[in-house]
Structures are given as structure tokens and as C-alpha cells.
């Protein structure tokens with residue numbers, strides 16, 4: 001079992017050796033875009049303008065690292081999030097006392113957003129990268145049938161054993177959900193981390209029933225914060241692999257078959273929220 005310090009050292013020592021093709025259009029024709037303050041190099045696809053980290057950690061090493069059930073980084077992130085709503089101990093002090101009520105309010109907004117665009121009732125939901133299960137717990141309390149998948153093996157163990165949730169270890173394509181078995185799929189602060197965003201959207205499309213919804217939330221590079229901070233913006237650091245703009249995220253969701261219905265990325269927002277529908 002790695003200690004937190006050992007895990008950090010392993011991350012720092014590991015070289016970025018994986019030079020991926022563009023996940024949106026498949027082109028192997030990207031040009032340097034920006035070197036982030038932490039040393040990460042971002043490139044931009046010349047064909048479709050998708051911005052992503054390249055090179056990045058080797059995928060199999062990274063997946064093994066993230067999945068270790070007894071990795072103390074996973075243990076500490078999970079327990080901190082369950083107890084305080086944040087992964088890092090240094091952020092605990094700034095959490096409001098009623099942080100869990102705020103989380104539930106956010107979950108309610110996700111469900112309302114989905115209902116506002118869906119062409120079928122919302123009775124079941126699958127959350128991709130479900131963290132420690134806050135959204136699916138809240139959705140279950142609201143009467144939905146819920147499930148989630150997550151790479152952090154320790155978090156999945158806790159969600160199953162302590163919270164009684166249907167949480168599964170692995171990427172969406174690995175957990176084997178039946179086609180058209182869910183009314184909605186959600187991805188909150190997930191898509192920037194995955195190595196295969198288009199595959200995830202396509203898989204979400206497969207498991208969603210016709211008329212069902214997709215909810216996606218991430219940060220976006222076509223925002224004022226990026227203009228102001230550039231390479232110093234902490235959202236661009238190594239643990240984020242894809243750096244979507246309003247245009248590239250909309251294009252990728254559309255490429256997977258969904259019809260984006262609501263796109264919220266106002267001039268003052270650093271983030272983007274897209275709620276899309278699987279056509280009837």
C-alpha cells in the first residue's frame with residue numbers, strides 16, 4: 001500500500017510518455033498550444049480545435065494507480081469527501097457547516113435540468129465518475145433507481161458497503177450496463193479526467209433510453225478566467241486531460257448521437273453545463 005507521500009512521489013517521478021490522437025476527430029495532427037505552470041504540455045488539434053494534454057501518463061499505469069483499493073490517497077480523499085465534502089484536508093476548514101445541504105441542492109438542480117429537456121419521465125439514473133456517491137444518494141432519496149461507476153476502488157467499496165449503493169469499479173464501458181437501461185446519464189466534473197471522452201459519450205448514448213437525458217458539467221477554456229490567467233490557471237494542471245471549449249464539448253456530445261438542448265456557459269462562468277437528449 002502506498003502512503004500519500006509515496007503516491008505523490010510516484011506521480012512526480014512518472015514520465016509522461018503517451019502521445020494520444022485527437023479524441024474528437026481522430027487526427028494525429030496537433031500543434032503546441034500552451035505549457036502549463038506545472039510543466040504539462042497542452043496541444044490543439046489542427047483539424048477540430050480540441051485542446052488536450054500531450055504527452056500524458058501512460059494509461060495502464062495511471063489506471064492501476066487510481067484503482068488501488070488500499071492506496072492511501074484513495075482512502076484519504078474518500079473519507080475527507082464523505083466527512084467534509086472535499087478531498088483535500090487543507091480545504092476542510094473553508095467548508096460551510098451545512099455543506100451537505102448545498103450538495104443536495106446541487107443534485108436537485110441536476111435532476112431538474114434533466115427533467116426540463118427529457119422526453120420521458122426520469123425514473124433511473126447512472127452517474128459516471130460517481131465520486132463518493134452524493135448525487136446518486138440524493139437521487140435515490142428522490143425516488144430514482146440509481147447506479148454509478150468510479151475508478152477509485154476504495155470509494156466504490158465504501159459506497160457499496162456503507163451506503164448500500166449500486167456502485168461499480170471501472171470505466172463506463174467496462175461495467176457492462178444493458179443497452180437502453182437508464183433514463184439518464186450524468187457526468188459531473190468527470191469528462192476532463194477520462195482518457196476516452198468520446199467513447200464515454202457513445203457508451204452513455206447506448207445505455208440511455210430514447211428520449212432520455214445526458215448531463216455534463218466541466219470547466220471550459222473559452223472563458224474569461226483562462227484569458228486572464230493563461231498557463232497559471234489551475235484547472236489546466238496534469239490531472240485534467242481534456243480542456244474543452246463550448247464548441248468542442250458540444251461537437252463531441254453531438255458526435256455521440258445526443259442532441260444538446262441546453263448549453264449554459266455565460267460570459268462570467270468558467271464552467272460549462274450541457275444537457276442533451278437522446279432522440280426518440
Ligand SMILES: [Zn+2]
Nearest residue numbers: 022025045048
Ligand atoms: Zn481533432
